[in-house]
Amino acid sequence: MKVRWMEIARPCRYDLKKMDRAFIRVLKLAYCRFYPFDLDLDLTKADPRSMLSQRHTQSRSATTMSPETAPPLIAAQLNYLLSHFPLVVKIENKWSGSKYYPGILDRFTLVISYCLDVIKWDIIFDAESPMAAPDVIFGPDDENFQQFLVLRGEEEGDTKSPKKFLNDWNSRDPTQLMLLIQELRDQYMSFQKKRVAEVDDDRLKFEISTIVAREGIEMHMSSGVDKPEEVKFSVPLLDMNINKMVPGCPWKHKQKIYLQVIYPVEKKYVSTPSAPRLKLVSTTELKSIFSIDDVKLPTWLNGMCMAEYLPHLEESLENQVLEAVSLIDVRRRFIEALALQFGRPLEADPVFCRKATFLAASGVFTFLVHVLISTQFPKQQPELMLQSSQHFNSQGAPIKSLFLTEYPWSPRWEIPLMAERICDYLTDEALNFKRYCNEPQLQH
Structure with a gap:
């Protein structure tokens, strides 16, 4: 395709005066679509007096990206990631790293949900080479993650290494960035599990052994000069599909409730370890029918472990969620009763009432x-x-x-x-x- 367009565009082989102006405009737009940054081509050099010179200037300004935009190939990757990633992901910062096209955005900070918190990675594309694979810069607290990826890749080969995605990068496939981020997040989860397993705390090791069979658990090790060492667990609760319980719900993601459990790292033996910090967290949309702020957590008894605590909590939560779903119909009947007094409502919430x-x-x-x-x-x-x-x-x-x-x-x-x-x-x-x-x- 590139060779064909370059040959057609050679002014020495064609008389531009005789070519239909609409066709010339289509030709330029098509060329710029495939090569949006190779804009030095001038289709009017054969005849400087041609009326097309002005149109070429207008077309050129139209086909270059307007300020605060991303090149089409990069934008397609980002749009697919934001609309198809199974978890919550957002773009926090956008900026340009191009010397020649400072208005073209090619660098982004992704905010990715992990362990009921977020991780932030910088995705670095090149506006002057939009077909090239991006670079990924991890956060300052994850300096050892890149080394972990290298060692993991050597152990498992290229089949599960993010390096394979970068080596086989296809810029015209909009799924590439999403697959890369998904694989990196999976590897990050393994990296954090490895860090937690290395903690010298008998209580933590016991807790992990009792809940290792539960699916979907995420963990994170935090440490630093100004903060104590802590291990945070994100435990998904209730093996029930709340989305299917609400007819016509517009929720894009599966609604879940999690228990956040934070243990301080205690390297010395303690006869009566303190209770962990507990907090219920839910996906945002679930607040339409059920507020976890109204849930009172069961008391954590001395000597209790998560494997003992979770069944009581889940039983209580399940009853409350079922009641919350049943209250949708109660609210619907209330709106219908109001309609008998005021007449048909101008507007009404048909799903959550x-x-x-x-x-x-x-x-x-x-x-x-x-x-x-x-x-x-x-x-x-x-x-x-x-x-x-x-x-x-x-x-x-x-x-x-x-x-x-x-x-x-x-x-x-x-x-x-x-x-x-x-x-x-x-x-x-x-x-x-x-x-x-x-x-x-x-x-x-």
Whole structure:
């Protein structure tokens, strides 16, 4: 393909005056698509007076990357990584390392989830050679990781070495960067397991031996001059697919709950070791139906190990998750009961049933009623907010009330009664809100 385009582009073989201008434009765009940085070719040298010289300048500026963009081959790799990586990964920093194309972004800091924390690696492409494989720079706390990769590659051969991905790099395959990062993360997990296994702490060695059969456990060894040595475990809980329990859920990643366990490294024998620090962590989207902040962890008894602690915790969590899923239908029936009082909602959350908006009127005064429903409903009453459809502040935004929660409520009421009492409350509150909207200071 490259030879063909170069031959067609030779001005000595073609009279550009006789060539269709649209074809010339397509030719230039096609050439620049394949070689976006080889832009010294001038298709108008055969005739400097040609009208195409101006169009060539315009085409050239259009086909070079605009500021704050990445070359197409590099952008394709990044986009595929961000949309297909099985775990959470983000781009934190973007910058250019090119001397000749300073506006072209070819260097990126990837933030990759690991052990309920993140690791940051710099991915270094070359804008002037976008078909070349990238370099990877690891974080300052992982100086020995590169040496580990070299030794691991020598032991296992090239079949599992990240070096194989770099040697066989195919820039036109958008999956390459994702596969490289996935392999590096797997190797990083092995690197951390090796570090933890080398810790001279009998208690830690025993804990690892009791949970080694559990799948998905990640561990991380942290040490430094200004911080004590600690070993952190990330333990996935509940062997249940929460995604399938919520019909129509938009979650991209599988929702999980983890227990973070942090042990201080104790190199001396301690008759009664202190309890580890425990914390529940969940994927972000799970908060739509279940908040782990409301979960009370079981007490860690003296002499207890993780293998004893986890079954009790998982049993309690499973019951709470099942209850949280069942409450979706309770919230749905509540919104349906509100619809009998206010009419069909203008908007409603059809999946998690956490919010709804209704149109209401008090005489000629019309307003919106926003209903925000907690995951703890009906124990926790909904928050109400009123929004006028006739009054606006000086910035042109509709006037809204504060959140309203001081109204009659009992979680023991039947759902139709809950909706009816809210409607009765708003009958009086609408008059107060109308007077509030008419206050002159709100509109100036």
